[in-house]
Amino acid sequence: MTLVKFANGNNGSALKPWFNDVFDSVFNDSYVADRLTSRIPAVNIAESESDFHIELAVPGLKKEDFKINLDKNILNISAEKKNETTPEGKKYNRREYSYSSFVRSFTLPETADYSKIEAEYVDGILKVNVAKREEAKVLSREISVK
Template structure:
């Protein structure tokens, strides 16, 4: 009996977990939310995304983060045996308690983490798109 080649062994080992582009799992970013005396804060882990790939909107008390993490690793004849990272479009929405002033919501993106700071106040919520600026260590 001939010994299996390294490539054949790899193929057999990863056979059950091989993923094609159509099988990539949907990307749903991990989010931490917390409240202080003066604000609501949201931090979303968005590794591999660029600032321009992310949108933050506020509409009638609902804050929405959306974007897309694209699979761009199919280059130079590589044959992936395992892809555990998640890819695809995502939308995460958060209904904020109380009122917030959309003009004072601040969003920053630094080292793959989106931080949204929502000050508490007594103004009536309206609609607003929040610009995202680079964090302190961003490029």
């Protein structure tokens, strides 16, 4: 048995409640919601023996668009891009401006060396490497059994 939810109280044809429910969910959930909400880039965080690696997927930006700050142990990565070109000689009936921004914050562990943070932007990926302190690096040795 399948239950179908209809919006009661709509005047008009018998298809109108079904029509409204289907199209409201399709357009509002995917198209409108994607256009109105801010996009936060996906992130990968990895750890090696000597570094922490943070990678953000941010295609379409330039390295000048990024701002990276360190406040105590919190690493803030933000970007802002505005596209305000106005070609001459064109009359617009409708024009959508291109503007995007985001802020991501990461709490760095105490083992991070705050003076050795490097960032690089290559092929739409912002790579931030945070070195570990010398005393925090994993020392490996073999332990003999007695």
